[in-house]
Amino acid sequence: MIRRLALALLFAGAANTAQAQNLLIRGGPIYTGVEAAPTAEVVQVRDGRIYYVGSFAEAPTGDGLTLIDLKGAALFPGFTDGHAHLDGIGWRELTLNLEGSTSVADAMAKLTAWAQAHPDGPIVGRGWIETRWPEARFLTAADLDAAAPGRVVLLGRADGHAVVASTAALTAAGITASTQAPAGGEILKGRDGQPTGLLVDAAEQLVAQLMPQADPAALREAYRAGFRVEAQYGWTGIHFMSAPWRDIPLLEEMAQAGEAPLRLYNSVTPDGAAELIAGGPRSVADERVVTRAIKYYADGALGSRGAALFEPYADRPDTTGLMQITEAEIVPLYEAALKGGIQIATHAIGDRGNASVADWYARALAAVPEPERPDGADVRWRIEHAQILRPADYQDFVDLPIIASMQPSHAIGDLHFAPARLGDARLDGAYAWHSLVDRGVIVVGGSDAPVERGSPLIEFYAAVTRRDLEGFQGPDWRPNEAVDRMTALRMFTLWPAHASFQEDDLGTIEVGKRADLTAFDVDLMTAPFADIPKGKATLTVVDGVVVHQAD
Template sequence: MRFLQKVGVFILLLAWAIACSQEENGADAIFYNGQIYTVDANFTVAEAIVVEDETIIFVGATYDAMKFADSNTKQVDLQGKTVVPGLTDSHCHFLGIGKRAYYLNLDGSISLQDFLDRIRTEVEQKTDDDWIIGRGWIEEDWPEKKFPSSYDLDKISQTHPMLLTRADGHAIVANSKAIQLAGITHTTPDPAGGRIERDVKTGKATGIFIDNAIDLIRSIAPSDTTPDMVRKFALEAQKVSFQYGLTQLHDMGIEWPRVEILKEMYESGELKIRLQCYISDIGDNPDTLFKNGAEVGLYKNRLNIRGIKCYMDGALGSRGAALLKPYSDTGGSGLILTKENELYPLIREATEKGIQVATHAIGDRGNRLALDLYEKALQEIPADLRVNADPRHRIEHAQIVAPEDIPRFQALGIIPSMQPSHAIGDLHWAVRRLGKDRMLRGYAWRTLVDSGCILPGGSDAPVEEGNPMIEFYAATVRKDTTGFSTEDWHRDLRLSRKEALQMFTSWAAYSVFEENVRGNIEKGKLADFTVLEKDLMTCPEEELFKVGVEMTVVGGEIVYHK
């Protein structure tokens, strides 16, 4: 009898232990009652996502998802909202996004006078000799359609040095005080890959410095690279990114000392956003990366360092993009910023050592030269001698590409990384730079996709706003946000909504070797997703760029909630 009692107690304890074990094995979180676009191979639509240890363990119906719940499981009712894989900006400048909050913002200035009024207001808040530093002006948005000058700035102040960067980052205007401090005279030569704009009569600098000439002024301006400032910029950039629904950024052109500061911020838990860092090609940055090798999956896949950002040419707006034929409005064919004998050895070594190269190329000549260098490296180093048989080198922007060069991207495995909002901004004036005949070469998303390319989508923030909803709108509608377009905009080159969503999810993941890690809402992938207020697949096109973000989730954690 006593034996049977002991057996009974044992069975009860065993049942209790099993029940407790089952309860403890519940999932971390369940997100249910949503319209979930998984962006898997079949573009499946689901209702619920189950998360365990920052990873998706189930995608499907709400009823089935609830089987993973216990008393400790966090349950989030999505209330029928649209959910997409965590959005990625495949080309931006992380610290630059944060920097916008700390310097004079000239974005949206509608005339030269508006531009000058903003500067005047900033000067009034400064003490004598303080630098005035800002960014965001675009002269093509002004009635004057011409660059500002040191003469214009000197009317406001001749005691405050000024450095004001064009929105594209490829030109600045400086006042006479800054030019004087830099020691620039009419005899100062143009640096390689740069141009000092000069008065045609006097030879005196007008205040405009293009591409590599910018450093003549920037090198004497106050440094904003102190550890404290880098941390402030990073936290601000993360906050803005999460508000836009972004879960990962491809950061183009960061230097090693700043990467080390970001690592400290990941260690402390301050940074949660996922970053793909492309190291600047300046100085010994590439050599450090070649020596260290790629660093992948750091801080639970929050940080990857496996690429180098290079420059082939300048920008179209400042007439630095390298063209096969001269510009239609002023003559000249643009600038080559990095000589072939300097760039090719870097591309070759990267190809051999498993380092991805992302080369800025905007003009058709710039794109052709970049393709030529990639092709040469791939031919000289066979796949069996590469750390990565498929290096997935990228061309950043690929804005103007000759028709005969389009097939080369797919044939060589080169990824065109493109920013749709550039088109709806540039197309207002690009016809003046290029002429009608070359407009078909511009922002040719449809042509590239039809040729077999995948297109990771970005914003180039802070050049553009950085809102992926604007990018989605631009890619699918190819009109500006007022609904304006002309025949020169070639709207037939736009993408479908499914393709545009892939640009910022699965295609973005592939472009950084993460197609097996993220980019879709699938079992086994990282639990990154973005919850939207409206359905991107069905809402009217004129509402797309206004779609708000309800929630941003990274690794199953809600990092932003409206």
């Protein structure tokens, strides 16, 4: 059957019609994400919307269609990164990238080379992680001083929850042995009582003024770089977590100027909460950039032992992690968001952090009756990461309900150190995608880039295999928590659309929906698992506009 709508209905509100192309896409497997019609032979796009999905024999004819031959590549609904940091992705392209460093010595060799190539100004970088280094320790100011003598150097750990500062940076920030860490932060100190250089969670703010990101021209270039990288990976949309409130006007300006090739759903930093709540949800450029949520932090990260646990860390029994906010502070903010029709997304990684957020959500929801909420019962509040849960707390996600926004690649990186941090018993609720999905919970897939590389193929692979990129899983890394391929597809297509209130327009290849499409040269639904992360995106289409096409 030819599935078409009346033109007047189909093209009402079509996105970016001045730029959208009329496309005929065929030549490879097409997975629609629609249960009743899961595959197709051809897709037609007109004026930014999907016009026809079905068999080639029944496809309507028409002039002015640009043929895109998939050449065997597999086409899917547009992949959306449900949790990423667009600014950080861009800055990774413009600053020192320590991702993949194999040791302290390797990381410091990269720092030395960067310092020689960039002799002026502070050195900022990110991406190191010590858990698989032979030295098995955090970086220190002494390491940085030896590699780049006298320079202000700030190198963020991969998870973004710790930064190591050089002696020059510590001095410039006024950090000494007597400096007290802010609430929710830690200044690591050596046996001599002096700072080692490592600043954890809230303590990172002590050196924030030394960062170069305030330059407007550099910031715009960082966002351009972020958009470019994400389009090349095959993402059609990004849920931009901790989007700096001060950057929202810039992103909206870029969208209106045609400089935002991908769809953005912004969850802003808390400094913009009052203004966003007062003004309500906002969008520009035919919903190319939507700002509707606020991102809060409940705790820190597992790798830097900032995730808040009920019981002490197995490998450091003197700590249970770091809560970043209290109930008295956060519940009134949640209540205000409910009354203003603003979605809430709260970072929680440890079991104590997650249980606390669920309790705070319940208190706020009870305090603000549905008639006082613009969204009624349909608030779609989220917990970002939801990494370590007590199995007894799964039901919180069902009852409230809570959307679990999770990043599969964390599980295949963390498997190398999480057992040591948590001990075996707590792994029962760790990265529990399957257990949550089985209970009917919406699980949104994301990458947390630049914490992780940010490839949708790595994320999909991680979700369906629960193995690292070398195929390693480790002893009893709860293999039953892997999900099937169709569930993984929903995690990166339909469920992010739902989590951003856009399921009527996005998430499946259906007539009338926006033409957001992604093609990979590897068939995610049939390829051997090991082949999935080796593939690449061959086509990225947003609102009918080809924003990336491989040669």
